[in-house]
Amino acid sequence: MEKLDSLDLSHNRLSGKIPVSLTKIYTLGVLDLSNNKLSGKIPTSTQLQSFNASAYDGNDGLCGNPLPMCIEDSLRPSTTNPVENMNENDVSMFSFMQEVGISMGFWGVIGSFILKKSWRIAFFNLFDVAGDWFYVSIAVFVSKCRRS
Structure with a gap:
């Protein structure tokens, strides 16, 4: 199966999780798992996550990229935006430090032109x-x- 190009398992009443072994089919160009009873997180692989969300339609229990995030992922603190994980005092301090840095840069340039x-x-x-x-x-x- 490692040289499989197309896999259409739609409308088959399949249930359970998507097997991780599907991530090892690197030549897979077309995938359709729609309208089954699959559940759980779509295995993390650039291959399976590169397909359109329509390839997974009709599986109410599925989550993860390209579908909406899984509940356990949404409860985990985000690491992409540090401001999201800060409380109000931390955010105001972060903002203040940004303003100080910007003003120091501005006055450093302007001051050098003046002097x-x-x-x-x-x-x-x-x-x-x-x-x-x-x-x-x-x-x-x-x-x-x-x-x-």
């Missing part, structure tokens, strides 16, 4: 050169379009 005249001149010269390049590029493009 170092050579940096300020170089910075604005860069904008002059970029503006000139942009103007010339647009002028060349417009003239080419007019010739066509």
